[in-house]
Amino acid sequence: MSHSTSSNPGGQPVQQASLRTPLGRVRGRGAAGHGAHHWWMQRVTSVALLPLTLWFVAVLATNAGMTHGEALAWIGHPFNAVLLIALIALTFQHTASGLQVILEDYVNNEALRRGSILLVQGVSWLLGIAAVLAVLRIAV
Amino acid sequence: MSIMKDSREATMVGRRSDGTTVRRPLSPHLQVYDMLQMTSALSISHRITGVIWTAGVVVMVWWLVAAASGPSAFAWVQWFLGSFLGVLLLMGVTAAAWYHTLAGIRHLAWDAGWGYDIPTTYRTGRAVLIGTAVLTALTWLALLITWF
Secondary structure: OOOOOOOOOOOOOOOOOOOOOHHHHHHOOOOOOOOOHHHHHHHHHHHHHHHHHHHHHHHHHOOOOOOHHHHHHHHHOHHHHHHHHHHHHHHHHHHHHHHHHHHHHHOOOHHHHHHHHHHHHHHHHHHHHHHHHHHHHHHO | OOOOOOHHHHHHEEEOOOOOEEEOOOOOOOOOOOOOOHHHHHHHHHHHHHHHHHHHHHHHHHHHHHHHHOHHHHHHHHHHHHOHHHHHHHHHHHHHHHHHHHHHHHHHHHHOOOOOOHHHHHHHHHHHHHHHHHHHHHHHHHHHHHHO
């Protein structure tokens, strides 16, 4: 993003054409101080979600119309409960950060943008906690 | 240069090599851009399918919470998922999820620096579309076979 005239063959004084300070550019972590953390976490969660989602969809697609007892037995199995909680946590992390990027891109009004991002994060936390609690109530 | 109303306008300001400021030209946007190119269509579809998948995530939470709540709540969610509207919703989410998954793998390949040239981009784009159709059909075939 910085458009400094770094190539300076003529030897004239360099024009500082960026709003960033040289120290800020050296640190390279941007205005939020997180660098590429948000971007990187979205990749990490996507890789982790790949096998977890395939497993979840495969189980559901081959067990459509489960009875309540069958569902409790499946969710309550320790192996499934661990994977389900991992799936829930990663899904909501990935979803909230994806929706955040969309809001950052398209919502122009700053108050509305920040407010909607906080709302998405709040709802994601609550739904995620509710889902994890449901799994724990069945499994424990 | 006029006073900025939005901090993001700072990215629209550049300098010529002699140091004088210049307002960067805005690239031709929605009105003149060819919207039917596969590259841009698949790109925005990745976002749209991600948002659609959120509906499926909410259903997953409902299903889990209902299972924990008891038989009557669970009967409700199972009734809804088996209804016309529920099946329609799940079919849409299945297609969106497969698209988002396959296009996401394509994005990871790009992140690794692979597949940027135009012929490969079009080839992987077609593979994502065909893969979405095939995997959505296979998922529902498996679902319907085990359901009945």
